[in-house]
Amino acid sequence: MKFFVDTAEVNDIKDLINFGLLDGVTTNPSLIAKSGRDFKEVVAELCTLTDTPVSAEVAALDTAGMIAEGEHLAAIADNVVVKLPLTLDGLRACAHFKREGIKTNVTLCFSPNQALLAAKVGATYVSPFIGRLDDINLDGADLIRDIRTIYENYGIETEIIAASVRSPNHITEVALAGSDIATIPPSVIRKLVMHPLTDTGIEKFLNDWNSTGQSIL
Numbered sequence: 001m002k003f004f005v006d007t008a009e010v011n012d013i014k015d016l017i018n019f020g021l022l023d024g025v026t027t028n029p030s031l032i033a034k035s036g037r038d039f040k041e042v043v044a045e046l047c048t049l050t051d052t053p054v055s056a057e058v059a060a061l062d063t064a065g066m067i068a069e070g071e072h073l074a075a076i077a078d079n080v081v082v083k084l085p086l087t088l089d090g091l092r093a094c095a096h097f098k099r100e101g102i103k104t105n106v107t108l109c110f111s112p113n114q115a116l117l118a119a120k121v122g123a124t125y126v127s128p129f130i131g132r133l134d135d136i137n138l139d140g141a142d143l144i145r146d147i148r149t150i151y152e153n154y155g156i157e158t159e160i161i162a163a164s165v166r167s168p169n170h171i172t173e174v175a176l177a178g179s180d181i182a183t184i185p186p187s188v189i190r191k192l193v194m195h196p197l198t199d200t201g202i203e204k205f206l207n208d209w210n211s212t213g214q215s216i217l
């Protein structure tokens, strides 16, 4: 499973590039607002740091507006992916970008039928929001499983990005469900490495090593 990072913070991304953990970046209007920075500047900067896909979301709600904004965003760099909402207007815009050879990420997906529609209009990626489903007592991982099954049934190439990830458990669940990608907040990526038995194991080995009085170098 590929790891995208869900952030508009450039420093988070630099860190993950150093780790070799970065397969792509997703942003959304809320993350841009949180960064307090100019949207197009952030996208341009992200694209100078990585040649992996960088999703940048349109703000318009009508097809013509989405196409105009998406073309503007796509002109920033070759690795920009135009992020479109899963509405009829968004799907029309997606079909347009497919014809133009511009990559798309159809976002705010909450049902298998929506994911099927995104694939039918040629979306490069679809983003089911698992955390927001869990928030209302539904099962986000079930949605990923259902979309995986449908996409396998028809040999669909649209890649599934498990989005709205909130916890390390989400990562295990969506990996088991066959998601192609998870887009993960940096705080959750850091938590993935943590295990108390790793920490106590290190402590024990270190104490025992020190008791030998040896040095490796």
Ligand code: E4P
Binding pocket: 006, 026, 027, 028, 030, 107, 127, 129, 131, 132, 163, 164, 165, 183
């Ligand atoms: C990613 O593409 C989404 O915009 C993001 O994962 C949404 O996450 P949230 O539900 O925590 O806002």
